[in-house]
Each structure stands twice: as structure tokens, then as C-alpha cells.
Amino acid sequence: MGVSEELAVRARHAIPHGVNSPVRHYDPYPFFAERAEGCRMWDADGHSMIDMCNGYGALLLGHRHPDILGAVTEQMGRGTLYCTPTALEVEVSELVRGNYPSMEMSRMVNTGGEATMTAVRLARGYTGRDKIVMFAGGYHGAHDTVLVKSGSGSASMPASAGSPPGMADHTIVLPYNDLEGFLDVVESRDDIAGVIMEPVMANMGLIPPRKGFLEGVRHTTKQRGVVLIFDEVVTGFRMSPGGAQSYYGVRPDMTTLAKALGCGFAAAAVGGRRDIMECLAPGGTVYQASTFAGNPVAAAAAAASIHTINGMAGSLYPRLERQCGRLAGAVRDAAADCHMPCVVHHIASMMQVFFTDGMVHDYDTAKRADAHTFSRLFAGLLERGIFVAPSQFETAFLSAAHTDQDIDMVARAYQDALGAMAT
Ligand SMILES: Cc1ncc(COP(=O)(O)O)c(C=O)c1O
Incomplete structure (x- = not known):
């Protein structure tokens, strides 16, 4: 054996x-x-x-890219968790905004799933509406709202057991790349808080958007006051230093980043329009928190990743x-x-x-x-x-x-x- x-x-x-x-x-x-x-x-x-x-x-x-390892090792020599703000966190959000101008403000979190969970909650809290639109076969992490007809490892199950059916009732799942079908739904309802989407689908195999699809989704969500969330957990830094939004020239209201943000470390971010992001506690009424959010090791990895990626x-x-x-x-x-x-x-x-x-x-x-x-x-x-x-x-x-x-x-x-x- x-x-x-x-x-x-x-x-x-x-x-x-x-x-x-x-x-x-x-x-x-x-x-x-x-x-x-x-x-x-x-x-x-x-x-x-x-x-x-x-x-x-x-x-x-x-x-084991030397720039990332070097930054993380240096930081570990100075401490691994403070739970009080650091200059590094400020630097990361400023760097993120430099690459993703749509992310006027951002918070660091630990995983992509945490980022999308926060983005969805913010869309609901900001609009006062409940429904979230996603596209079948998209994957946005392992939380109830987005685990409906989702891709990746959950592709074998239409919904997860343990997720109350009432939760899925708040998720509207539409076919990707079908702009007409999307417009029919979004233009006929007033209860949609947000649309969460991978701009390029990468969790049902790889499926790029049809010409005009992202632009059409952007146009209508803006008209209807629906928060458009680009889940760039995969495409962020991968399609370009400014992700898919820069590659296609489409500006979402909110963005989630993870994966390549930390280049091997658990670093993620959720960010977007200032008026939406300021709904977060403590000043706002939408709650999000984590002991390890913005921890200095992850922040060091993220800052080094962005510097290195931008340099190359x-x-x-x-x-x-x-x-x-x-x-x-x-x-x-x-x-x-x-x-x-x-x-x-x-x-x-x-x-x-x-x-x-x-x-x-x-x-x-x-x-x-x-x-x-x-x-x-x-x-x-x-x-x-x-x-x-x-x-x-x-x-x-x-x-x-x-x-x-x-x-x-x-x-x-x-x-x-x-x-x-x-x-
Ligand atoms: C597009 C997308 N969003 C969100 C997630 C969830 O990220 P994490 O696994 O870091 O929670 C993934 C994970 O593969 C993903 O591909």
C-alpha cells in the first residue's frame, strides 16, 4: 500500500x-x-x-513565490494577530481600490464565501429587498442563499440538505448568457436586491459571457436600482490586474475578491460603492465581523501579491x-x-x-x-x-x-x- x-x-x-x-x-x-x-x-x-x-x-x-513568502515571513516576525487595525490593512484597501476603482471602499475577510455572504447581505440591507438573482452553475461559496443550482462541487446536488427551503425561495436562478430571460425577470419585479454573478463562469467548466451580456445586465440593474455584484473570486487578478471588470470595461456596484488576492494565503475582500459599504456596522446596520478579518499575515500576503502582480x-x-x-x-x-x-x-x-x-x-x-x-x-x-x-x-x-x-x-x-x- x-x-x-x-x-x-x-x-x-x-x-x-x-x-x-x-x-x-x-x-x-x-x-x-x-x-x-x-x-x-x-x-x-x-x-x-x-x-x-x-x-x-x-x-x-x-x-512559494519569493515576494509573497518574504512579506509573510517578515510579518510573522512581528506578530500574527493583533485584532486592532494596522497600516497594512489600510494599504491593502488602497491597493485594491487602485486596481479596482469600483471598490471605493473594501473590507478584508478570510474566504471568498465570507466575501459573497457579506456582499449579498449588504445588497439586501442597502435596498431593503430580499431576492437575490444568480445564474445556474455559478458558485459563490457554501452559504444558503447561493447554494441553489450552483456549480463546482455542489453541481451534483440541486440544493444542499440542511438549507431550509424558505431560504432558496429568496434566490432566483436564471440561465447564464440569456439576456432576454434576465430582462424579463428583472424588469418585471420590484423585490430584487441584487444580482450576484461570476463575470466569466469558472465553476461549471469555463464559460465566457456572450457579447453584450455583461453590459446588458449592468444597464438593467442600474435602471432598476438592483445592486450588481461581480464575484471575482476566480477572475480577480486572473483576467487582468483589475479583474474581469477591467477586461470587459463593465463597472459593478460591488466586487468580491479572494484566491489570487492572497496568492496562496487566506485573504479575501468585499468592496464597492461607498454608499453601500458604509451600511456596514459599526456605523451602519448590516452586520459583518470576523476575528481573523484583515489579520496581518493575510494582509501582508495580499499587499505583496498586488505589488508583485502590478509589477509583472x-x-x-x-x-x-x-x-x-x-x-x-x-x-x-x-x-x-x-x-x-x-x-x-x-x-x-x-x-x-x-x-x-x-x-x-x-x-x-x-x-x-x-x-x-x-x-x-x-x-x-x-x-x-x-x-x-x-x-x-x-x-x-x-x-x-x-x-x-x-x-x-x-x-x-x-x-x-x-x-x-x-x-
Ligand atoms: C467564484 C467563486 N466565488 C466564491 C468562492 C468561494 O470561495 P472560498 O472557497 O474561498 O470560500 C469560490 C470558490 O471556489 C468561487 O470560485
């Missing part, structure tokens, strides 16, 4: 289903990680692999987009050579494969793709030393640490794995 297998047996007795987050589970058992550096990880059995999961997008700069931006984003386009093209060609019908989506440094012969533009069309074939691809890639997220309802991510040679190796592994599946 290998070390990962032994650990999996122990884990199943101590941790529900052996994992601390459901997306980490796959059959027969996940590999157990031991260390990582740059774009590589090593498992407990000594195998090395190229990481294309990249902390589900968090590791934009790769594992001119060369980093064009390189990632080029590498990602090349990889997607190679995967498309390999699948065509094997006569495997498939659609490959890519944008910025994100890519996903759908085994289907139809277009993929929303959750229904994403679910038509053959998830079983995707699981075989995942296993084939892992055998060849490439780690992508195990599920069809996720996305592969490149990082600053991937060289052209690394991407060539990844492309070859896709070609070999697809070839083996076709024979």
Missing part, C-alpha cells in the same frame, strides 16, 4: 469522506500532497507533477494568454485527431475541455458534456504527471511559474491521454 493510500484510509476515519472540501475527493482516493514549488507539486509517494489546478486559481504566481503585469498577462491559447489549440487538435467530439474554452489563463458536440454557453449545455469521459481524461493526465481539477465543473489554471516548456509537457500529456482514451 502506498503512502497516499494509507493516509486515505486514516483520513476516512477522521475526516468526513477523507477530505476537508468536497471537490478534493475522487475515486479511488486523492493523492496526498507533501510539498510544492513553482508550478510543481510532489505527493507523499514521491511522484512529481505539474500543477494545473493551482489552488483552484489562487496561485496566479505559482507556489505588462509581460505576465500577454504571456499567460498566449500560453493558454497554445495549450487549448493543442488539446483541440489532439481531440480532433482522435475523432473525439469536444469543445475547448479558454480565456486569459483559464481553460476547460467539454466532451460534447454542441455549443456550451450555460449550465444546461455544460451538463450535456460527458463528465465520465472527463474523469478518464483527469486520470490519464494524472498518470502522466499533470494535475488538473478532478471535475468537469472546474477549470484548469496556468500560473506565472509555468514556462513554455512546462506548457509543452502539459500539451503532450493531453495528447497522449486523449490518444490512449480513443484506442
Whole structure:
């Protein structure tokens, strides 16, 4: 029995289903990680692999980037938790505003889910309305309002048990990329507090917005006094230093950031229009709090991440987009050579494969793709030393640490794995 297998047996007795987050589970058992550096990880059995999961997008700069480690180590020498304000927190919110001008004010929190929970509560508190619109297959964290027909690890369940049905009644779920359907609903109701959306869907595979969709959503929400929340937990810093909102030139009322904000540390932020953000306690009536919010280690990681990303931006984003386009093209060609019908989506440094012969533009069309074939691809890639997220309802991510040679190796592994599946 290998070390990962032994650990999996122990884990199943101590941790529900052996994992601390459901997306980490796959059959027969996940590999157990031991260390990582740059774009590589090593498992407990000594195998090395190229990481294309990249902390589900968090590791934009790769594992153990020296700037981030340096800032965090220096901060740890001065303390890890004060629970009174620090200059670092001010710096982070100022840096965030510099990259995301729509985030006139922001608060640091610990996770993406905490950020979206706060954004949704603020939308309700600010407007005095109850309903929240989201798009099917979007994932915004594991809290009741947004765990309805959501993507990522929850894609197998229409709603979570333990979430009272009355909660889901306040969530209106619409198909992504269907502007007419969206307008029909939002223009006919007066009880919608907010719309929360991933500007580019990255939790049901990867699905970019149709031309005009984001602009249409923005226009109507503004007209109807509905708070538009861009959940940029994945796209923030990944699409561009200013996220998807800068990439597409659409300014939301509120934004949530996490993942690449901390480049491997638990740093997240919720921010937006000053008049909305000032509804937060203590001065306002919307409550949000956390012992660890804005803790100095996370704040040091966030400040260093933003400085480093901004410093590299001119060369980093064009390189990632080029590498990602090349990889997607190679995967498309390999699948065509094997006569495997498939659609490959890519944008910025994100890519996903759908085994289907139809277009993929929303959750229904994403679910038509053959998830079983995707699981075989995942296993084939892992055998060849490439780690992508195990599920069809996720996305592969490149990082600053991937060289052209690394991407060539990844492309070859896709070609070999697809070839083996076709024979
Ligand atoms: C778009 C999006 N929003 C929110 C979240 C929740 O973030 P966290 O896992 O940090 O709570 C995720 C997590 O994958 C996400 O992809």
C-alpha cells in the first residue's frame, strides 16, 4: 500500500469522506500532497507533477513565490494577530481600490464565501429587498442563499440538505448568457436586491459571457436600482490586474475578491460603492465581523501579491494568454485527431475541455458534456504527471511559474491521454 493510500484510509476515519472540501475527493482516493514549488507539486509517494489546478486559481504566481513568502515571513516576525487595525490593512484597501476603482471602499475577510455572504447581505440591507438573482452553475461559496443550482462541487446536488427551503425561495436562478430571460425577470419585479454573478463562469467548466451580456445586465440593474455584484473570486487578478471588470470595461456596484488576492494565503475582500459599504456596522446596520478579518499575515500576503502582480503585469498577462491559447489549440487538435467530439474554452489563463458536440454557453449545455469521459481524461493526465481539477465543473489554471516548456509537457500529456482514451 502506498503512502497516499494509507493516509486515505486514516483520513476516512477522521475526516468526513477523507477530505476537508468536497471537490478534493475522487475515486479511488486523492493523492496526498507533501510539498510544492513553482508550478510543481510532489505527493507523499514521491511522484512529481505539474500543477494545473493551482489552488483552484489562487496561485496566479505559482507556489512559494519569493515576494509573497518574504512579506509573510517578515510579518510573522512581528506578530500574527493583533485584532486592532494596522497600516497594512489600510494599504491593502488602497491597493485594491487602485486596481479596482469600483471598490471605493473594501473590507478584508478570510474566504471568498465570507466575501459573497457579506456582499449579498449588504445588497439586501442597502435596498431593503430580499431576492437575490444568480445564474445556474455559478458558485459563490457554501452559504444558503447561493447554494441553489450552483456549480463546482455542489453541481451534483440541486440544493444542499440542511438549507431550509424558505431560504432558496429568496434566490432566483436564471440561465447564464440569456439576456432576454434576465430582462424579463428583472424588469418585471420590484423585490430584487441584487444580482450576484461570476463575470466569466469558472465553476461549471469555463464559460465566457456572450457579447453584450455583461453590459446588458449592468444597464438593467442600474435602471432598476438592483445592486450588481461581480464575484471575482476566480477572475480577480486572473483576467487582468483589475479583474474581469477591467477586461470587459463593465463597472459593478460591488466586487468580491479572494484566491489570487492572497496568492496562496487566506485573504479575501468585499468592496464597492461607498454608499453601500458604509451600511456596514459599526456605523451602519448590516452586520459583518470576523476575528481573523484583515489579520496581518493575510494582509501582508495580499499587499505583496498586488505589488508583485502590478509589477509583472505588462509581460505576465500577454504571456499567460498566449500560453493558454497554445495549450487549448493543442488539446483541440489532439481531440480532433482522435475523432473525439469536444469543445475547448479558454480565456486569459483559464481553460476547460467539454466532451460534447454542441455549443456550451450555460449550465444546461455544460451538463450535456460527458463528465465520465472527463474523469478518464483527469486520470490519464494524472498518470502522466499533470494535475488538473478532478471535475468537469472546474477549470484548469496556468500560473506565472509555468514556462513554455512546462506548457509543452502539459500539451503532450493531453495528447497522449486523449490518444490512449480513443484506442
Ligand atoms: C467564484 C467563486 N466565488 C466564491 C468562492 C468561494 O470561495 P472560498 O472557497 O474561498 O470560500 C469560490 C470558490 O471556489 C468561487 O470560485
